[in-house]
Amino acid sequence: xxxxxAAVETSSEATPRATILSMQxxxxxxxxxxxxxxxxxxxxxxxxxxxxxENGAGKSTLMNIMSGTYTDYEGQLLLNGEPVxxxxxxxAQNAGIVMIHQELNLVPELTVYENIFxxxxxxxxxxxxxxxMRRTAQKLMADLGLDxxxxxxxxxxxxxxxxxxxxxxALNLNSRVIIMDEPTxxxxxxxxxxxxxxxxxxxxxxxxVIYISHRLDEIFSIADRITVLRDGRVxxxxxxxxxxxxxxxxxxxxxxxxxxxxxLDAPIGETVLRVKNLSLRAGRTRILDDISLEVRQGExxxxxxxxxxxxxxxxxxxxxxxxxxxxxxxxxxxxxxxRIKSPKEAIEQGIGLIAEDRKGQSLVxxxxxxxxxxxxxxxxxxxxxxxxNQPAERKAVSRVVSDLNIKTPSISTxxxxxxxxxxxxxxxxxxxxxxxxxxxxxxxTRGIDVGAKAEVxxxxxxxxxQGTGFLLVSSELPELLAVSDRIYVLCDGRLTAEFARxxxxxxxxxxxxxxFTNGNHDDQPGETGK
Amino acid sequence: xxxxxxxxxxxxxSQARRTxxxxxxxxxxxxxxxxxxxxxxxxxxxxxxRNDTNIFLSERNLSNVARDVAETGILATxxxxxxxxxxxxxxxxxxxxxTATGTAFxxxxxxxxxxxxxxxxxxxxxxxxxxxxxxxxLGLAIGWWNGWTSERFKIxxxxxxxxxxxxxxxxxxxxxxxxAVPISYREGGADPSFEFxxxxxxxxxxxxxxxxxxxxxxxxxxVLRYTSFGRHLYAIGGNETASRLSGISVTRIKIVAxxxxxxxxxxxxxxxxxxxxxxxxxxxxxxxxxxxxxxVIGGASLMGGxxxxxxxxxxxxxxxxxxxxxxxxNIESNTQLVVKGLLxxxxxxxxxxxxxxLT
Numbered sequence: 034x035x036x037x038x039a040a041v042e043t044s045s046e047a048t049p050r051a052t053i054l055s056m057q058x059x060x061x062x063x064x065x066x067x068x069x070x071x072x073x074x075x076x077x078x079x080x081x082x083x084x085x086x087e088n089g090a091g092k093s094t095l096m097n098i099m100s101g102t103y104t105d106y107e108g109q110l111l112l113n114g115e116p117v118x119x120x121x122x123x124x125a126q127n128a129g130i131v132m133i134h135q136e137l138n139l140v141p142e143l144t145v146y147e148n149i150f151x152x153x154x155x156x157x158x159x160x161x162x163x164x165x166m167r168r169t170a171q172k173l174m175a176d177l178g179l180d181x182x183x184x185x186x187x188x189x190x191x192x193x194x195x196x197x198x199x200x201x202x203a204l205n206l207n208s209r210v211i212i213m214d215e216p217t218x219x220x221x222x223x224x225x226x227x228x229x230x231x232x233x234x235x236x237x238x239x240x241x242v243i244y245i246s247h248r249l250d251e252i253f254s255i256a257d258r259i260t261v262l263r264d265g266r267v268x269x270x271x272x273x274x275x276x277x278x279x280x281x282x283x284x285x286x287x288x289x290x291x292x293x294x295x296x297l298d299a300p301i302g303e304t305v306l307r308v309k310n311l312s313l314r315a316g317r318t319r320i321l322d323d324i325s326l327e328v329r330q331g332e333x334x335x336x337x338x339x340x341x342x343x344x345x346x347x348x349x350x351x352x353x354x355x356x357x358x359x360x361x362x363x364x365x366x367x368x369x370x371x372r373i374k375s376p377k378e379a380i381e382q383g384i385g386l387i388a389e390d391r392k393g394q395s396l397v398x399x400x401x402x403x404x405x406x407x408x409x410x411x412x413x414x415x416x417x418x419x420x421x422n423q424p425a426e427r428k429a430v431s432r433v434v435s436d437l438n439i440k441t442p443s444i445s446t447x448x449x450x451x452x453x454x455x456x457x458x459x460x461x462x463x464x465x466x467x468x469x470x471x472x473x474x475x476x477x478t479r480g481i482d483v484g485a486k487a488e489v490x491x492x493x494x495x496x497x498x499q500g501t502g503f504l505l506v507s508s509e510l511p512e513l514l515a516v517s518d519r520i521y522v523l524c525d526g527r528l529t530a531e532f533a534r535x536x537x538x539x540x541x542x543x544x545x546x547x548x549f550t551n552g553n554h555d556d557q558p559g560e561t562g563k
Numbered sequence: 564x565x566x567x568x569x570x571x572x573x574x575x576x577s578q579a580r581r582t583x584x585x586x587x588x589x590x591x592x593x594x595x596x597x598x599x600x601x602x603x604x605x606x607x608x609x610x611x612x613r614n615d616t617n618i619f620l621s622e623r624n625l626s627n628v629a630r631d632v633a634e635t636g637i638l639a640t641x642x643x644x645x646x647x648x649x650x651x652x653x654x655x656x657x658x659x660x661x662t663a664t665g666t667a668f669x670x671x672x673x674x675x676x677x678x679x680x681x682x683x684x685x686x687x688x689x690x691x692x693x694x695x696x697x698x699x700x701l702g703l704a705i706g707w708w709n710g711w712t713s714e715r716f717k718i719x720x721x722x723x724x725x726x727x728x729x730x731x732x733x734x735x736x737x738x739x740x741x742x743a744v745p746i747s748y749r750e751g752g753a754d755p756s757f758e759f760x761x762x763x764x765x766x767x768x769x770x771x772x773x774x775x776x777x778x779x780x781x782x783x784x785x786v787l788r789y790t791s792f793g794r795h796l797y798a799i800g801g802n803e804t805a806s807r808l809s810g811i812s813v814t815r816i817k818i819v820a821x822x823x824x825x826x827x828x829x830x831x832x833x834x835x836x837x838x839x840x841x842x843x844x845x846x847x848x849x850x851x852x853x854x855x856x857x858x859v860i861g862g863a864s865l866m867g868g869x870x871x872x873x874x875x876x877x878x879x880x881x882x883x884x885x886x887x888x889x890x891x892x893n894i895e896s897n898t899q900l901v902v903k904g905l906l907x908x909x910x911x912x913x914x915x916x917x918x919x920x921l922t
Contacts, residue, residue, distance in 0.1 A: 062577070352808075380810035394808055397801035399868055408798055409809040411791045419791045463809065
């Protein structure tokens with residue numbers, strides 16, 4: 034099978050079709066919580082079925098039941114009309130149901146083909162038959178139209194390619210149902226298109242794909258059918274062509290969202306951050322090359338660019354993550370030139386970084402809301418001998434929790450138990466308490482649901498009103514266009530364009546973001562920023 | 564996970580199951596405490612009876628248990644700090660040997676050092692206070708080395724402290740020429756005030772080492788609970804990257820944790836010398852494993868970020884009472900080792916039963 038973006042009309046019309054998998058009246062309880070409440074969910078072969086819902090709606094729970102991770106539930110699973118009960122993920126895999134997780138399940142040190150055959154190696158006479166595995170992997174790649182060398186170790190592949198290897202692995206299992214959980218969260222636009230091509234090819238092969246995503250654009254371009262979960266219940270299910278974007282959003286959040294990403298008007302003040310001719314090198318390679326930009330008080334400055342353009346590194350350089358020896362150029366903050374040598378110094382000056390990976394870089398998941406919220410500002414709550422003034426700490430945290438509308442049972446709840454959106458608000462709270470004048474935001478709304486996104490941007494708008502400056506990185510261009518006052522575009526470590534709010538133009542931004550990636554270095558127009 | 568709260572309980576069965584889980588969760592949270600009670604009760608039951616008195620419960624025996632536990636307890640308190648940051652310190656046994664030897668040497672032997680300009684200065688024999696302070700400073704220095712090498716060269720603590728296990732043992736042999744240094748309090752011997760460390764107070768019942776252990780434990784428990792240093796230890800163990808990006812001086816705090824660990828090891832070494840009336844480079848082999856076992860039995864996670872001083876000391880008591888129980892029943896020490904090993908595995912396995920937190 035070759036990837037075929039065609040496949041205009043599938044047979045998804047014919048309604049009385051046999052389901053490949055049918056989940057009937059599933060209820061799943063956790064101590065004190067009903068995660069799923071009488072949910073029924075049908076999957077047809079040759080169909081891409083999108084499952085959407087805010088964080089905490091129960092999507093993951095449903096998929097974990099389907100893929101055999103949770104075995105303790107009420108209700109019934111029918112596979113090809115026959116009742117089945119999976120006792121572990123292996124059972125489900127043998128039945129042809131495979132889940133591709135958000136966190137990839139590949140062994141980085143092993144090669145592509147070793148990963149594809151992990152646990153089911155081809156064996157002849159008790160010896161692993163590498164040749165046979167290589168050939169099969171090669172054929173699999175060719176079937177999917179993938180240009181990936183099966184002999185390459187996984188850690189030498191880009192994230193997008195790894196995702197595709199996962200899919201190849203799933204296909205090798207002769208899967209009939211493939212569950213993709215946020216498959217595009219780490220992919221560039223080109224890779225997303227590629228993934229869609231593969232997904233369509235899968236549909237041709239009569240494989241059922243369950244597609245979980247927060248990105249509505251993707252859902253409308255790939256899904257045949259959409260089911261919406263909210264608070265553990267199915268609140269709507271329809272063919273994609275019968276549903277509008279607005280209807281979908283309303284179903285997801287259960288209320289009308291007039292403006293998806295609100296933009297509050299804030300007075301623009303003095304320059305708070307000025308970066309001049311900043312370069313960052315790692316060994317011989319230049320990660321950032323001669324970047325100059327500025328951020329003013331109350332201003333939200335967007336930073337557009339593809340994965341690997343150096344956006345994250347730019348924020349981290351300003352935040353003092355890299356040693357001075359790798360950095361050239363100057364950083365001016367609050368009118369003074371600074372050499373910020375560590376995150377500690379950055380925070381003391383009033384710069385906060387909200388990192389890309391919320392769980393890995395921002396939160397101590399096993400600790401409470403209070404402990405996380407004051408992590409960066411603990412010094413403000415100390416008596417002599419560094420003893421923590423706990424009553425004052427609790428009071429301040431309670432205030433910020435209610436100010437930011439963080440939904441948590443109490444301030445001594447573990448942050449691991451909060452939803453993604455509320456976790457992100459705890460991260461924001463952490464820096465608010467440290468009196469931050471400039472926020473560096475790296476994908477602040479990744480993996481959080483529509484309602485929470487709006488709330489996060491509202492919060493950012495409110496802070497901007499009070500004079501805080503923002504440098505915002507987001508891969509979701511519509512978001513960036515909606516909330517930014519100005520946008521800089523990075524490509525390959527260089528600044529390629531600057532747009533004021535009046536001149537925002539999605540096509541021009543994409544052009545600037547891909548300027549050096551096609552090899553047309555010479556014909557760049559003269560609008561380069563600054 | 565969903566967030567709908569169950570309103571009307573569900574079936575009686577699930578209600579009962581929930582109660583059971585809650586009960587289990589409660590017991591597991593205070594695992595070390597319940598473990599201590601169980602071991603204590605077992606020790607009482609299986610104790611030999613002589614002249615109608617329960618030997619285990621006799622004042623003398625309990626006092627001995629407290630004395631024997633003291634060193635493990637002090638070591639476990641320090642070890643906990645390193646384990647909290649996701650590290651481990653394998654060198655504490657050797658550091659006990661080195662510091663015990665050093666203590667005995669400084670109290671008993673004559674030595675001098677020659678400095679430029681100042682000439683030759685007599686260093687020892689020292690008064691008790693001088694020896695104790697010198698040895699505690701030595702502990703801090705060893706800990707600094709452990710922490711600094713781990714952090715500066717990004718070497719896992721397992722390796723740097725394994726190296727120190729060898730270095731400290733070697734230094735102990737060099738310092739004493741490989742022979743035990745006896746401590747005597749006769750004329751021309753050690754400062755008699757040092758003997759205080761091997762006495763028992765309050766009608767000859769409470770051993771001084773046990774008081775030192777409790778003192779150290781209480782201070783560290785308060786530090787962990789109420790100071791920014793304690794809070795930062797847990798944060799670093801929980802997520803080092805997030806801690807660094809939150810402006811915590813991760814490197815400095817980790818080095819301080821190693822320094823305190825070796826400081827407590829030196830404290831245990833001083834107690835050890837006082838108890839045995841000698842300092843020998845061959846002593847305290849495998850003590851690091853007792854300390855780690857106590858910390859783990861006390862509910863700490865070797866991944867870091869989880870554990871308490873109370874748990875660590877309770878763990879030390881569980882090990883101590885078990886040893887005592889087996890000795891009273893004349894079970895040979897090799898069997899004790901087997902039982903101890905099984906106990907560690909059992910305690911850690913139990914932690915896996917903890918009701919998983921909803922994520």
